[in-house]
Amino acid sequence: MAETCQLAIIGAGPAGMAAAIEAAGLGLSVVVLDEQAAPGGQIYRSLEKQPPAGRPDLGEDYDQGRPLLEAFRESAADYRPQSQVWEVTQQRDIHFQADGAVQHLRAEHIIIAGGAQERPVPIPGWTLPGVMTAGAAQILLKTASLGARHAVFAGSGPLLYLVVWQYVQAGLPVAAVLETTPLANYRRAAPSLPGGLSVPSYLIKGLRLIADLKRAGVSWISGVEDLRADGEKALEAVSYRKGSRWRQIETGHLFLHQGVVPDTNLTVSLGCRHTWNAVQACWHVERDIWGGTSLDGISVAGDGGGIGGAMAARLQGRLAALSAAQRLGVLSAEERDRRSRKSLRILTREGRTRKFLDILYHPRDRFRRPPDDQTVVCRCEEITAGEVRAAAALGCQGPNQLKAFTRAGMGPCQGRQCGLTVSEILAQAHGTGVADIGHLRTRPPLKPVTLGALAACKKSRG
């Protein structure tokens, strides 16, 4: 018989931890499954470890996660690190792998707090060893104090600038920052600046950070319109275009970034309804103010449902826990509402300032739909943009049908690196919206399960 609990939380980042603290505090039996070895999600990754002497300064936003981590550790929630969830059913059965064995858990309510991933950046040469995401550079810095000298950082968005700042703090010379934010985005974003004279603090912080970097002598090239990674067996140089002019920088490391997008593989495989969000250019799971999805007893909190940042994720985690407690009869609706009022108010305010960032850092079209036919879009199966367009010309209507034409989306990453690009290319080819084209349907197992473990589990399920 499978183990049971009242509330299962998938993910131990800000949203999952906040949900666990709240729910355990209300007396619910809570199990938290997370694939990392320590809590914190990507944003507070490795924060618990005593910083080794000499570790570079990672900034105050990182250190701010400490109280949340402590409260999570002190809570009565049953935390299971290194647990990879590979299937969740609508009956709220969770199948996961931990300690090399397949395990099962049945929950009365599930909060999915799986977080975000970086948006794929399909440019020519992005599969070469040496090309990584800016987030990957940050993870190496946070978890292993590893850094690369004379790297090129390219793209747009707050995380990119933060990682460059962290590199500079660490004393690592940076070859160049190739900024791709379209100038027109500034004009488009300006009207969504929150009203009045108060400039939001995150904006001031961001501007100060960029000024710091320029003052530190980082070669900062704005208005970059196109990028290419050059090399034979590994990255040797980065080429970029401004206007009609191409230039080249020799380097062994390129860190790309075009913002973050929700990881929707789990909610898609479950059958939750999703809608296309044109401003963030990604899929959002449909959810109410409590995080409730189209499926009974399944909620989503944090960036996994739409990018809002760490603060919003914590508030959403708490609200989802309060609502789960109400649904499970532990809390009256009035009590839930009373305890939620303040969080809901702050969340509305956060949402307003978010809009400005979404418009400002909306990626250029060419980084979402590579115009060059040779560019690989599906890294796993090595399918190019040209092959996707050729399939469209033959009548392929959507990403799921595309599997019959190419193998795009069928490799081990399950479309995490090509799903958005494929839907966008097909929409463009058919002259229609991405919402009409639809998203790739993902199927379990969502994470690799060893064949032996899977066979043993099939047997036990009968």
Next chain:
Amino acid sequence: MFTDLIADREKTVTIRIDGNAHTVTAGITVAAALLSVGVRRFRETPAGNSPRGPFCMMGVCFDCLCVIDGQPNRQACMTTVRQDMAIDTQSGAADLDPFGHSGRGDA
């Protein structure tokens, strides 16, 4: 090449990478360990034999797959190094689909 920003590591482990012994920082991921000793190519793709290395470092891209203690297709960025661990980079032929869908090759 990635460099370690901390000069004297107190805790290290010895691992084998493609048969050669290397001393690396304890507690880091296999992907970080390989990068720290200068390995860039972790595998070759089954389809086009193109070289690949870690891209995302957070478990989403599956480009860091290698053979860890005899098990193929392990995500190097999601596995912590242990003393005496044997890691082999994967060539196209050894590249079994980690989901067991297609089962190419004969690892």
